[in-house]
Amino acid sequence: MASANAAPAVEGWFTSGEAPALLGTRCARCRTVFFPREAAFCRNPACDSDQLDEVELSRRGRVWSYTDARYQPPPPYVPRADPYEPFALAAVELEAEGIVVLGQVADGHGVADLAVGAPVELVVEPLYTDRAGVVRTVWRWKPVAAAGEGRA
Numbered sequence: 001m002a003s004a005n006a007a008p009a010v011e012g013w014f015t016s017g018e019a020p021a022l023l024g025t026r027c028a029r030c031r032t033v034f035f036p037r038e039a040a041f042c043r044n045p046a047c048d049s050d051q052l053d054e055v056e057l058s059r060r061g062r063v064w065s066y067t068d069a070r071y072q073p074p075p076p077y078v079p080r081a082d083p084y085e086p087f088a089l090a091a092v093e094l095e096a097e098g099i100v101v102l103g104q105v106a107d108g109h110g111v112a113d114l115a116v117g118a119p120v121e122l123v124v125e126p127l128y129t130d131r132a133g134v135v136r137t138v139w140r141w142k143p144v145a146a147a148g149e150g151r152a
């Protein structure tokens, strides 16, 4: 990764490339899925397993809730622009796992493009450029056209 000019802002939370995906862990015994990853032991109180396997999570989900970040978050948030530009945040229920994952909304999209239940897709986009000139990336939720859906 050291030679690349782009790297995740948080190592090991998601993949990059054509079809990026969040990386979580799944309990080998009770199948509970965790994101962010749980490495030590299963958090299901009815389960005492400590075998957690890395899994790529669904790239698609539906908006569970969303908001507009009108005020600049405190550090470690790195502002993208000065003056601060508000961005949208979406809590998305993953298609297969049913867990809710918070993330920023993709560049060029705002709360006007969101609705509870609307389909979104995971994308990886630049978050900021660090002191070494490396573009740090993060996952974001991108609204997808309803016309592209295959089910009613």
Ligand SMILES: [Zn+2]
Pocket: 027, 028, 029, 030, 031, 032, 042, 043, 044, 047, 048, 049
């Ligand atoms: Zn478990």
